[in-house]
Amino acid sequence: MNGADHLCDTLIAHGVDVCFANPGTSEMHFVAALDRKPQMRCILGLFEGVVTGAADGYARMTGKPAAALLHTGPGLANGLANLHNARRAFSPVVTVVGDHASYHLDYDAPLTSDIESLALPMSEWVYRVKSADDVARGASAACVAAQRLSSVATMILPADAAWGETRAKKISNVSPVTKPAIDDHQVKAAVKAIRNHPGRCGILLDGEALHAENLSLVEEIAARHDVELYVPVFISRLSRGLGRPSLKRIPYPVDEAVATLAHLDVLILVGAIPPVAFFAYPGKPSALTPKTCKLISLATVRDEIPNALARLGDALGGQPIKRKKKIKAASSNGMPTGPLTEDAVAVLLAQALPDQAIISDEALTSARRFYALSENAPQHDYMMVTGGAIGVGIPLSTGAAVACPNRKTIALQADGSGMYTLQGLWTQARERLDVVTIILNNRGYAILQHEMKNVGVPVHGGNAERMMRIDDPGLNWVSLAAGMGVEGARATTCKEFSDLLAAAFRRKGPFLIEAMI
Numbered sequence: 001m002n003g004a005d006h007l008c009d010t011l012i013a014h015g016v017d018v019c020f021a022n023p024g025t026s027e028m029h030f031v032a033a034l035d036r037k038p039q040m041r042c043i044l045g046l047f048e049g050v051v052t053g054a055a056d057g058y059a060r061m062t063g064k065p066a067a068a069l070l071h072t073g074p075g076l077a078n079g080l081a082n083l084h085n086a087r088r089a090f091s092p093v094v095t096v097v098g099d100h101a102s103y104h105l106d107y108d109a110p111l112t113s114d115i116e117s118l119a120l121p122m123s124e125w126v127y128r129v130k131s132a133d134d135v136a137r138g139a140s141a142a143c144v145a146a147q148r149l150s151s152v153a154t155m156i157l158p159a160d161a162a163w164g165e166t167r168a169k170k171i172s173n174v175s176p177v178t179k180p181a182i183d184d185h186q187v188k189a190a191v192k193a194i195r196n197h198p199g200r201c202g203i204l205l206d207g208e209a210l211h212a213e214n215l216s217l218v219e220e221i222a223a224r225h226d227v228e229l230y231v232p233v234f235i236s237r238l239s240r241g242l243g244r245p246s247l248k249r250i251p252y253p254v255d256e257a258v259a260t261l262a263h264l265d266v267l268i269l270v271g272a273i274p275p276v277a278f279f280a281y282p283g284k285p286s287a288l289t290p291k292t293c294k295l296i297s298l299a300t301v302r303d304e305i306p307n308a309l310a311r312l313g314d315a316l317g318g319q320p321i322k323r324k325k326k327i328k329a330a331s332s333n334g335m336p337t338g339p340l341t342e343d344a345v346a347v348l349l350a351q352a353l354p355d356q357a358i359i360s361d362e363a364l365t366s367a368r369r370f371y372a373l374s375e376n377a378p379q380h381d382y383m384m385v386t387g388g389a390i391g392v393g394i395p396l397s398t399g400a401a402v403a404c405p406n407r408k409t410i411a412l413q414a415d416g417s418g419m420y421t422l423q424g425l426w427t428q429a430r431e432r433l434d435v436v437t438i439i440l441n442n443r444g445y446a447i448l449q450h451e452m453k454n455v456g457v458p459v460h461g462g463n464a465e466r467m468m469r470i471d472d473p474g475l476n477w478v479s480l481a482a483g484m485g486v487e488g489a490r491a492t493t494c495k496e497f498s499d500l501l502a503a504a505f506r507r508k509g510p511f512l513i514e515a516m517i
Contacts, residue, residue: 001170003132004033004162007096010136010171012039014143016067016094018058018402019043020051022079024071026098026111029162043402043431045395046423048079053395053421054402055093056086060237060383061358061403063208065092065146065153072099073113076154081389082421083122083152088387089236090207090271090301092146094139094153095123101160115156124151132164136171147177150207150301179304182311190298191315193266198226200265205247206232207271207301209309212239212379217309218270219245225316228264232272233257234384241379249371250275250288257288266294270308271301278388282456336494342517344494345440346370352501353377354408358400360384362393363412366440366517370412391420394437398424401433408505411437415477416444416470422480428510429485436504437486437512443471481512488512 007030011017018041023031034042045051048070055068068083070076076097086093097115099105105112119126125145129138138155146153194201203222208214210231222229222245229247231238238247251257254277261267261275267289274295275288289295299308335351336344346369355378361367362385374380383400385392397411418439428435457464481488488511491497497515504511 001166002029002033002162003129003135003157003164003166004029005036006132006136006166006168006170007139007157007162008033008037008040010139011067011094011143012037013172013174014140016065016143017041019067019069020045020054020058020399021069022046022048022051022071022075023069024075024098026072026100026159027069027157027162029159030069030096030098030157043427045427047421048075049082049391049421050395050398050424050427052079052086052093052095053082053392054399054424054427056082056089056091056392057360057383057396057399058403059086059091059093059399060089060396061381061400065094065143066399068093068095070095070097072097072111073115073118074111076115076118080118080122082392082395084389085385085387085392087122087124087152090150091152091236092150094142094146094155095119097154097156098162099156099158102158103160119154119156122152123154124149125153126156127154128156129158129161132161132166133168135161135166136168140171140174144177148179148302179302181304182299182308186298187308187311187315189296190268190312193268193294193296194225194227194316197265200263201268202228202230202261202264202266203268203270204230204232204272204275205270206236206273208305209271210235210238212244214306214309215239215245217313221309221313221316232275233278234386234388235382236384236386238382239379240375240382241377244379246375252278254281254284254288258285261289261293264289264293266296269295269297270299271305335498338494340492340494340497340515340517342366342440342442343369345438345497345515345517346373348494348498348501349410349412349438350374350377352498352505353380354505355379356407358383358397358404358407358409359412360393360397360400360409361412362390362396362417363414363440364417366414366442367412390417394418394421394424397435397437398427398433401428401435402431405434409433409435411435413437413439415439415441415475418477419475422484425481425484425486425510425512432509434508435510437481437510439477439512439514440517441475441477441514442517443474444469477512477514486510486512488514490514490516492516
C-alpha cells in the first residue's frame, strides 16, 4: 500500500466516490491508485474551472462532497473562481492538490508555488500532508471538514507522500458527520420576534432550508404567523414548482432590494447571511435592510437546520393550516410567436419544463423573467452562480447531471460567461450526461451595460462599447458544441426554439440550443 492507495480508500470510506479531475505528473500515483478502485468514478475535465464547478454542482444536489483533483499551484489557481462559488454556495468539496515531492521544493522547479496561500482565500480548511503515513489521517480530516463546515477543504499531497509505502492503519470505519443543534436562546429570540412583529417580520432562507423536505414546515410557520419568506439574490439550490411555497426573491438592483425589505422590523436568518448589495454604488447603501431592522440568526448553514425549523414550529405552536396547493399553469402569457426574444425563451422554457428538472441558471440578465414565470411549473430544483464569479453554469450543470442521472438537467447560459468554461461540454459528451444547454446569444456582456448606468455612467463611447460587445467576430455556439462532441442547433424564431426544446427533452444525452436573441 502506498499513500495514494490510502487516499482513495479513505475518500471511499467517507462516501466520496466521485472524483472530478485534471491531473498532472505529480498526481500520477493517485491516478494509478484510482485504477485499483473501480468503486471510485473518475471524470476528466479539460480545464480546472470545469473540475471545481462540477464538484460544486454535485455537492449542491447530493449534499455530500466529491473530490476535485488538481495539479500543483497553477492548476489550483485555474480552478479558484469556481471554488469561490462553491464556498459561497456552502458546498462541501474536497480539493486534492498535488505538489512536487517534498525534497524537490528546495530546487524551485518551474511549477513550485505557495499553494497554501493560493488555497486559503477559497477554502475553509487547508492541510499539507507530511508523509505517506499521514495521508489517510489528512484525507479523513479533509472529508470531515468539508461536511462539518459545508465548504471547501483543500488537502495538499506531495508526490513522495503519494508514492511512498506506508504501514499506517487503513481508515475504514467512519462515523457520519453530524452538525450541532442550536440552543434554546436562538429559538426563543426567533419566537419572540415573530409574535411581536406580525406582518413586519421576515425569514431569509438559504442552504438546506431551501430543500424540498424543509420547505413545508417553513411554509406552515409563515402562514400561521404572518411572516414573509425570502431567498437571496443568488440561490445555491431551491426546490420549487407546483405544490411548493412561494418565496420572495430579494431583487438584485439596490433600490428595489431596499424597497422590498423597507417595512421589516426583524429579519430572521436560517442558513443565510445578512443581505447586502452585490457592489457598492455612489450614494446607495451597502446593507439592504433598514438600519432599524434587527437581525436574528436562528441557524447558520453549519447548524442542524431541519432540527432548528422543527423546534421553531413546535415553540410557536398553533393548529396546522390546510393550504390549497398551486394548480395553475406555469405561465399565462400564451405561446409567443415571431422572432425569438429573451422573454420568449423564458416563457417557452417555463411552459415546457419537465417534471423534476434541475436548472443551472447563469443567463444573468437575459433570462431574468424565468424565475417568476416558472414558479408554477412542474417541480424542479433551481441553482445559480452564488459567488458572482462567472463561468460556473456549464460545470454546475455537469456536476448536477452526474449527481442525478435520472433527472433532466438544463443549463440556462449566457454566451459571454459560457466561454469561460465551455470545455465542460466535452465532459458532458464523454460521460453521456443528460444536459440541455440553452445559450442565450445576445452577442454581448449585457450585464455590464446595465452596470455602467448603475455606477453613474449613462453614456459611453466606442472604447467602452468594445468591452461589452462580443459580435466582431460573432460566436457560433453550434460549431463550438460540435467541436466538443455535443450535438446542437440554432433557433432564431419562437417556433424553432419550441421545436428544438421539445426534441431535446424527448432524448437522452447532451444537446445544445443556441437561442439568438
